[in-house]
Amino acid sequence: MSCQVELTEAGFDPAARLATFSASLGDEGAVVSFTGRARGKAKDGNAVGALVLETYRGVTLASMQAIAGDAHERFAITHSHVVHRAGRILPGEAIVFVATASPHRRAAFEAADYLMDRLKTEAVFWKREEHGDGASWIEPTAQDQKDTVRWLQSEGEENARN
Amino acid sequence: MSCQVELTEAGFDPAARLATFSASLGDEGAVVSFTGRARGKAKDGNAVGALVLETYRGVTLASMQAIAGDAHERFAITHSHVVHRAGRILPGEAIVFVATASPHRRAAFEAADYLMDRLKTEAVFWKREEHGDGASWIEPTAQDQKDTVRWLQSEGEENARN
Amino acid sequence: MAVETTRVELCGRLADACGPFVDLTLPVEGLPVPELISILRERFPALQDGLSKGRIRACINETIVPNEAIIRPGDTVALFPPVSGG
Amino acid sequence: MAVETTRVELCGRLADACGPFVDLTLPVEGLPVPELISILRERFPALQDGLSKGRIRACINETIVPNEAIIRPGDTVALFPPVSGG
Numbered sequence: 001m002s003c004q005v006e007l008t009e010a011g012f013d014p015a016a017r018l019a020t021f022s023a024s025l026g027d028e029g030a031v032v033s034f035t036g037r038a039r040g041k042a043k044d045g046n047a048v049g050a051l052v053l054e055t056y057r058g059v060t061l062a063s064m065q066a067i068a069g070d071a072h073e074r075f076a077i078t079h080s081h082v083v084h085r086a087g088r089i090l091p092g093e094a095i096v097f098v099a100t101a102s103p104h105r106r107a108a109f110e111a112a113d114y115l116m117d118r119l120k121t122e123a124v125f126w127k128r129e130e131h132g133d134g135a136s137w138i139e140p141t142a143q144d145q146k147d148t149v150r151w152l153q154s155e156g157e158e159n160a161r162n
Numbered sequence: 163m164s165c166q167v168e169l170t171e172a173g174f175d176p177a178a179r180l181a182t183f184s185a186s187l188g189d190e191g192a193v194v195s196f197t198g199r200a201r202g203k204a205k206d207g208n209a210v211g212a213l214v215l216e217t218y219r220g221v222t223l224a225s226m227q228a229i230a231g232d233a234h235e236r237f238a239i240t241h242s243h244v245v246h247r248a249g250r251i252l253p254g255e256a257i258v259f260v261a262t263a264s265p266h267r268r269a270a271f272e273a274a275d276y277l278m279d280r281l282k283t284e285a286v287f288w289k290r291e292e293h294g295d296g297a298s299w300i301e302p303t304a305q306d307q308k309d310t311v312r313w314l315q316s317e318g319e320e321n322a323r324n
Numbered sequence: 325m326a327v328e329t330t331r332v333e334l335c336g337r338l339a340d341a342c343g344p345f346v347d348l349t350l351p352v353e354g355l356p357v358p359e360l361i362s363i364l365r366e367r368f369p370a371l372q373d374g375l376s377k378g379r380i381r382a383c384i385n386e387t388i389v390p391n392e393a394i395i396r397p398g399d400t401v402a403l404f405p406p407v408s409g410g
Numbered sequence: 411m412a413v414e415t416t417r418v419e420l421c422g423r424l425a426d427a428c429g430p431f432v433d434l435t436l437p438v439e440g441l442p443v444p445e446l447i448s449i450l451r452e453r454f455p456a457l458q459d460g461l462s463k464g465r466i467r468a469c470i471n472e473t474i475v476p477n478e479a480i481i482r483p484g485d486t487v488a489l490f491p492p493v494s495g496g
Binding site for chain 3: 198215216218219220221225226257258278281282283285286287288299300301302
């Protein structure tokens with residue numbers, strides 16, 4: 001089992017991360033990856049010059065580690081890798097990369113999906129989009145909150161079944 | 163929009179495919195990939211020497227293209243890439259690679275999940291595991307069938323809502 | 325009634341019993357899929373087992389067809405056991 | 411009643427109004443989170459807006475705490491508006 005979590009100010013290459021992750025595996029049959037990329041357009045359609053992600057001391061990395069730990073507890077995955085950038089990120093660059101591996105595909109898909117939902121709403125980052133005339137803070141959307149609540153509900157259902 | 167489907171007898175590198183796929187994107191914020199790898203152990207725990215995938219004329223590629231086309235119709239993805247190997251595949255080698263891109267992560271996740279479920283049960287391949295004393299044909303499991311039926315059910319629900 | 329030889333390709337596990345091809349004669353007016361399967365089971369007892377497992381689909385001229393479809397002499401015919409990619 | 415100066419770090423959008431740090435004096439017995447927020451709103455009117463949006467969480471000594479937690483002089487204190495990674 002391996003659970004590797006990284007917070008970095010430097011740019012990184014998601015494909016290179018997938019290559020390293022895959023090379024570290026044993027007999028797992030399923031590998032899922034997610035890459036979140038900085039967009040050049042805001043929701044209102046205006047151009048974004050850069051996305052800036054702020055962190056807080058050791059709390060940001062600890063929040064990522066807690067989320068990854070929960071994913072291992074909850075899903076039958078054997079390996080995971082989470083990389084998150086902080087600082088100033090240009091459009092097209094990767095913000096976050098998640099990879100999961102499992103003997104079977106359902107656990108790998110669900111764990112990656114779960115990791116992203118929780119990173120979106122619970123990882124300790126503050127995000128702002130820089131544009132021509134200033135910056136706008138970005139908070140989780142109603143959809144992001146709904147996506148995270150899905151897992152709470154199905155956890156409740158699982159418990160109810162036991 | 164781009165929907166690229168490939169059937170190959172040669173080995174391929176999933177990370178290199180993810181790199182090429184990502185480089186082809188515009189302002190998409192979400193990229194999901196799935197890699198299915200040949201396992202060195204069968205379900206009964208016995209060693210597998212190789213996995214052999216048979217195809218039938220143009221029908222195999224056409225079945226993959228139909229599935230990919232359905233994914234684009236059904237989900238808000240802008241790009242997809244499906245690569246499937248045929249022939250003799252050694253443990254650890256990639257059998258299938260799927261990548262999807264979308265402005266938002268939910269569509270990218272769901273489309274990749276959908277593509278894999280349908281490739282498992284509807285793409286025209288016949289698979290056998292070679293082991294010490296012969297070979298065993300592998301057919302979709304009850305779970306694979308259930309996974310595919312999920313999408314039929316939610317399609318019905320979507321139609322009912324319209 | 326005129327007859328003509330038609331080659332049927334047996335895919336996947338269906339080829340285990342007697343190889344990937346069998347030849348048989350079809351009436352000019354053709355046969356629906358279940359009748360083709362019945363004839364194969366009679367003529368090639370080794371195929372009994374594989375063809376009786378059910379869920380066999382026919383492919384005519386590179387198109388997977390429903391059971392009602394008619395297979396005619398000269399068609400490119402294949403029988404598919406359950407498929408599985410990935 | 412003895413008092414001591416405590417520095418509160420303002421994270422994310424909370425830093426827009428008057429920078430990333432404000433200093434204030436806390437009673438030695440400490441204060442629960444909602445009272446700390448009330449005091450900050452009184453002393454730093456520029457923070458009114460940011461702090462009234464709700465969903466502000468406190469972090470004491472690098473641990474996110476519930477509202478009942480007591481902030482004491484000498485603690486490393488930060489206030490978090492809603493977080494969002496990815």
